[in-house]
Structures are given as structure tokens and as C-alpha cells.
Amino acid sequence: MAKWQVQVDREACxxxxxxxxxxxxxxxxxxGRATAAQDFIEPDDLVVDAAESCPMExxxxxxxxxxxxxxxx
Amino acid sequence: MTTSQEPRNYPFGEADRLELDPTYEELRRTxxxxxxxxxxxxxAWLVTKYDDVKTVLSDLRFSRAAxxxxxxxxxxxMIQDRQSxxxxxxxxxxxxxxxxxxxxxxxxxxxLRDRAQEIVDGLLDEMEKEGSPADLVEALNMPLPITIIxxxxxxxxxxxxxxxxxxxxxLAITAFTPEEIxxxxxxxxxxIAELVAERRQSPTDxxxxxxxxxxxxxxxxTEEELVNFGVTLLVAGHETTAxxxxxxxxxxxxxxxxxxxxxxxxxxxxxxxxxxxxxTPLGGSAGFPRIATEDVELSGVTIPAGDAVFIGQAGxxxxxxxxxxxxxxxxxxxxxxxxxxHGVHHCVGAPLARMELxxxxxxxxxxxxxxxxxxxxxxxxFKKGRLVRGPRELLVRW
Numbered sequence: 331m332a333k334w335q336v337q338v339d340r341e342a343c344x345x346x347x348x349x350x351x352x353x354x355x356x357x358x359x360x361x362g363r364a365t366a367a368q369d370f371i372e373p374d375d376l377v378v379d380a381a382e383s384c385p386m387e388x389x390x391x392x393x394x395x396x397x398x399x400x401x402x403x
Numbered sequence: 404m405t406t407s408q409e410p411r412n413y414p415f416g417e418a419d420r421l422e423l424d425p426t427y428e429e430l431r432r433t434x435x436x437x438x439x440x441x442x443x444x445x446x447a448w449l450v451t452k453y454d455d456v457k458t459v460l461s462d463l464r465f466s467r468a469a470x471x472x473x474x475x476x477x478x479x480x481m482i483q484d485r486q487s488x489x490x491x492x493x494x495x496x497x498x499x500x501x502x503x504x505x506x507x508x509x510x511x512x513x514x515l516r517d518r519a520q521e522i523v524d525g526l527l528d529e530m531e532k533e534g535s536p537a538d539l540v541e542a543l544n545m546p547l548p549i550t551i552i553x554x555x556x557x558x559x560x561x562x563x564x565x566x567x568x569x570x571x572x573x574l575a576i577t578a579f580t581p582e583e584i585x586x587x588x589x590x591x592x593x594x595i596a597e598l599v600a601e602r603r604q605s606p607t608d609x610x611x612x613x614x615x616x617x618x619x620x621x622x623x624x625t626e627e628e629l630v631n632f633g634v635t636l637l638v639a640g641h642e643t644t645a646x647x648x649x650x651x652x653x654x655x656x657x658x659x660x661x662x663x664x665x666x667x668x669x670x671x672x673x674x675x676x677x678x679x680x681x682x683t684p685l686g687g688s689a690g691f692p693r694i695a696t697e698d699v700e701l702s703g704v705t706i707p708a709g710d711a712v713f714i715g716q717a718g719x720x721x722x723x724x725x726x727x728x729x730x731x732x733x734x735x736x737x738x739x740x741x742x743x744x745h746g747v748h749h750c751v752g753a754p755l756a757r758m759e760l761x762x763x764x765x766x767x768x769x770x771x772x773x774x775x776x777x778x779x780x781x782x783x784x785f786k787k788g789r790l791v792r793g794p795r796e797l798l799v800r801w
Contacts, residue, residue, distance in 0.1 A: 345739060346753075351461040351746035352493045362739050376494065382501035385508050385754055402505065 332394020333370040336377055340365065342388035349380035349389060356380070357389075364388070410446050413439035413713065414478060418687040418792050420785050421650055427451050427717035436704035439713065441476035447692060447711035448704075453725075453741070455701045456718030459693055461746025465712060468492040469694035476711045478689040481581050485588065487631045489691065489748065496747055499624055499632060502617050504751060506555065506610050512754040515551065519762045522550050527770060535800040536777035543767070544648040544797070545641070548759055552640030555755075556633065557609030558598060566594060570638045571789075576688045578788035588634070595633035610636065636752075643685065644756045646786075646793025648763055651679040653794055654731070655764070657780045661731050665768060672765040675733045676757060681740035682731055684716040687792040771801035 336356060338349075343364045349357040350364055353376040357364050371377065373393075381389035381400035391400045415424040430437045431451035439449045450456055459465050468491055469475075472484045483490065488499050505511070523543065530542040545567070553560045572579050572587025579587070595611075602615045611633055617623040624632070655662045655675075665675050692711040699706045706712060719740045720728040743750035750756070767774060776783065777798040784795045 346743070346749035347457070347461045347745045348747055348749050351463065352497055354463070362737065376497075379494070379497035379501055383497060383504045385504070385749075385751070387508050387510060 331373055334373050334377065334394070334399065335370055335390075335392040335396075336366040336368070337390045337392075338364050338366050339386075339388040339390070342386045344386055346385060348383055348385075352383070353377055353380045410438035410440040413441055413447070413449055414689045417787065418684075418785075420783075421654065421683055421792060423684050423716060423720060427715055428720065431717060431721065435702050436706070439476075441689060442478055443480055444474050444476040444711075447476035447713055448701075448706055449713045449715050450701060451715055451717040451721070452702060453718045453721035453723065456714045456741055457745045458699075458701060459712050459714050460741065460744055460748070462699065463493060463747075464696050464699050465693035466492050466696050467691065467693055467748070468495070469696065470692055470711075473694075475692050475694065476713075477692065479576050479581070479584070481585065485631060486627060487635050489635065493747055499628060500747075500751065502614060502623060503610055503632070503636065506613070507751050507755055509754040512758050515555075515755070516758055516762065518554075519547070519551060519759055520766070522547055523762055523766045527766065536798050537800075539652060539767075539797040539799055540645075540649055540794060541796075543763060544652075545645045547648070547763055548641040548644040548756075551755070551759065552637060555610050556636055556640070557602075557607050557611045558637055562594070566591065566637065569594070570642060573634075573638060574642055574790040576788050576790055578786070591634045591638065592630050595630050595637070599629060599633065639750075640752055640755075642791060643750075643752075644759050646791045647680070647683065647685055647756070648760060649794040649797050650683045650685065650792065651676070651760065651764060652767070652797060652799075653783055654679060654683065656774070656776045656799070658731060661733065662768075664733060665764075666772065669765060669769060671733050672761050672768075673757075674735075674738070676760045676764065677738045677740065678731055678733050678735060679760075680742035681719045681725065681735075681738055682729075683742070685742070685791050686716050687786070687789045689713055690715070774799055774801045 340363050345362040350359045356367050356377050358367055377391050378400040381391050387401050393399050415426045435452045437449045438446055440446050450459055471490050526543050526546055530537045549563050569587045569590040572583050575584050598611055599615055602612050606612055614629050618629050665671055690713055692713055695706045695708050695710050697708045722728050743753040777800045786793055786795050
């Protein structure tokens with residue numbers, strides 16, 4: 331399956347730590363703000379959950395064709 | 404590091420207004436990972452450093468689910484066996500959280516700001532009609548968050564006298580008997596179950612309706628999870644904000660310099676809300692324990708698997724992160740407080756609470772340039788024996 335792209339808007343991030351805690355393999359906090367551990371990952375719903383749960387909607391997940399998987403708007 | 408002394412009793416004592424017990428600071432200096440003895444369930448660990456607090460909150464080796472149904476160290480006699488999102492670990496926690504998260508994002512909450520302003524204006528109009536002095540707790544602090552959470556969830560505002568009473572009991576530690584506390588929860592569950600049943604007859608698009616659809620059409624949560632989620636959102640959606648609003652106003656009205664500073668520069672209101680969040684110990688008791696699921700080292704101390712850890716209330720006063728931590732400073736840079744928690748359980752209502760607090764405080768200060776306490780500061784009565792602190796009554800004149 332094509333890889334997913336994970337992006338974190340570090341300007342929007344307020345460092346709640348939700349993503350880095352629930353999906354530690356994919357996100358980490360640097361200077362109090364989240365960053366994606368890798369830009370492209372094997373599909374994993376943990377990343378979708380993290381994007382859906384971010385209060386700032388700072389996480390964007392796209393599929394191999396560039397279509398947005400999460401968050402739903 | 405080893406410690407030979409007897410564990411300290413925890414909580415350290417009855418919460419005194421908004422004072423932070425000095426024992427926290429002492430422990431951070433002398434024993435940052437300390438042994439404490441709870442009234443029930445035995446001994447636990449208490450961390451007081453900001454970094455350790457964040458680790459305990461966010462590292463999944465510390466479990467909330469592991470407390471369920473267990474005789475864990477705690478401040479009240481009952482063993483917690485009610486399944487709620489507050490006592491779930493990932494990935495179960497995320498399954499529930501994402502069902503409502505969209506309704507509480509910063510973007511969605513900003514769309515409610517005008518409505519919050521309208522509610523505050525209307526409540527203050529009513530307060531003025533009754534005349535000065537007035538009790539802000541009843542005039543503004545309670546009705547504002549209750550109105551908003553009722554509208555979001557789809558709970559009838561007219562039922563507030565009943566659910567406030569139940570909620571008051573459900574969030575007690577020692578203020579009511581264990582039987583009364585349990586009955587408070589059960590009444591709330593019965594009430595939400597009725598609202599759920601109504602939605603099965605006539606669907607709605609409010610948060611409760613969304614949860615009912617997620618259950619009935621997507622089988623994404625159990626009936627018990629659905630009802631308890633509704634209870635949690637209703638209770639957490641008003642008790643915390645209402646009490647914090649009272650706490651913040653109490654702090655501002657008893658600190659003339661900070662009050663004058665804020666009046667002179669209303670653009671400071673959002674930063675002031677963040678600083679008041681940092682400085683105010685909302686918790687009135689021990690808080691929620693977490694259980695180490697494996698050995699974890701914190702500041703050189705090994706927490707053995709199976710032990711309970713409390714984060715206390717001192718993380719936001721760690722001088723390593725917040726210089727001059729006991730000073731209220733509306734100009735702090737990087738005010739990365741953990742008042743809303745950290746990690747997976749970071750408060751879903753944080754953007755909503757921030758917005759309500761900003762609108763309420765900003766409006767009060769601009770509308771009443773002479774607002775002041777109508778009783779001496781030390782005569783403001785505070786609630787006792789509850790999960791959260793807050794003034795029982797806040798008499799002001801303007």
C-alpha cells in the first residue's frame with residue numbers, strides 16, 4: 331500500500347502532547363511543539379486518531395494520492 | 404536515591420482557598436519523587452517537578468485504566484469502578500475521544516465566541532436589574548458554562564437545578580457521604596440515559612445525538628460508555644470552568660495591581676487567563692492516580708511496576724520552568740503550564756474553557772470599571788471537601 335504523508339503545523343501546535351503520547355512512534359515534542367517523526371509512514375490508524383483528536387487541527391494525514399485522510403473538516 | 408522516612412500523609416491537608424500547600428515546594432527541593440500515604444489504599448508516589456509531571460501524564464507506561472475496580476491509593480473510600488474516558492488508556496481512549504473531539508476544536512469554539520458574549524451580556528443585564536451587590540457565582544460563573552455546555556450537548560437548560568445538585572454530589576470527596584456521592588453519579592446516569600432514549604425517538608445533531616448515532620449506526624461505543632461520556636461532558640463542561648472563573652475573579656479582585664494592569668490593557672486578557680490557569684491550583688484533593696505498568700525511572704527514582712503515582716499540583720510552580728513561580732505575571736514568555744493536563748487526557752474542553760474565561764473576565768472588567776469585592780477578602784467563602792476548589796459565593800459591587 332502506498333505510504334501516507336504526515337505533516338504537523340508547528341505554528342498551530344500548542345503542545346498538548348496528545349499525539350506524542352498516543353502515537354509515540356509517529357510524533358515527538360521538540361521545544362514544546364509536536365513534529366512528525368517521519369514524513370512518510372506505512373498506513374496506521376493511530377495517526378488518524380491523533381489527527382482527529384488534535385484540538386488545534388494541526389496534524390494533516392494524506393494518502394498516497396495526496397488526498398486528505400484526516401482530519402475530517 | 405533512597406528514602407528512609409515515613410511516607411507523608413497525602414493530601415497534605417484540607418485545601419485552603421487557593422493556597423498551594425508549601426509542602427509541595429519543600430518536596431521538590433528535598434524529595435522530588437516522594438513516598439506518600441493516602442487515606443485509603445496505601446502508599447503511592449508524588450512527583451513535584453514539571454518534567455516528571457509531564458512524563459507521568461503522557462508516558463503510556465503510566466495507566467489510568469489500571470485503577471478501575473482496584474484498591475488503589477486514593478482520598479475517598481469508594482473504589483472507582485465507573486468506566487469513563489478519564490480512566491481509559493490508548494487505543495480505547497482515542498476511540499471515544501475522537502467521537503467528540505471535532506466539536507471542541509479551537510476553530511469550532513471560536514465560532515461560539517459571539518454566542519458566549521451574548522450570554523454574558525444577558526446575564527450581566529439581569530445582574531444589574533437585581534442591583535449591587537450581587538453574587539457572581541450565581542449571576543455569571545455557573546450559568547455561563549452551563550448554558551453553553553447544555554447547548555452543545557443538547558441538555559435542556561431548564562433541568563439545571565437538578566443536574567447541578569447531582570453534579571455537586573458526584574464531585575465531592577468528603578463533602579457528602581459515599582452513598583450520596585454514588586447516588587449523584589447514578590442520578591446523572593439515569594438523566595443522560597433518558598436524553599439518549601429521546602434521541603432514539605427523534606435524532607438530533609448535538610453532541611449527545613452524535614454519540615447516539617455513533618453507537619447505533621457505527622457500534623463505536625457501548626451503551627455504558629455512551630451514557631458515562633454524556634455524564635462526564637456535562638459535569639466537566641461546567642463545574643471546572645465555573646469554579647475557575649470564581650477562582651480567577653477572586654484572585655484578580657484581591658490583587659489590585661494585576662487588576663489595574665488588566666483594566667489598562669484589555670489585550671492582556673488571553674495572557675492573563677493563561678497565567679491564572681498556571682497559578683491556580685484547581686484541584687481540591689489528591690487528584691487521579693496513575694499506575695506504573697512497568698518499572699519507570701523518574702528523577703533517579705525507580706517507580707516499581709504496580710505502584711501508584713500522583714502528579715499533585717506543583718508542576719506549574721516549578722522554578723526551573725517558571726521563574727519566580729509564585730508571582731502572577733501576565734507577561735510570561737512560553738507559559739507552557741499543565742493546567743489542562745498533558746498527553747492523551749489533555750482536556751478536550753480546553754479551547755472552550757479558555758474562550759469562556761476570556762469573554763467573561765474581559766466583559767466584567769470593561770463593563771464595570773469599579774468592580775470590587777463586597778466583603779473583605781478573607782471572608783469570601785470557599786467550598787470544602789470537593790474534587791475542585793472554588794468560591795461558594797462571590798459577592799461584588801460595582
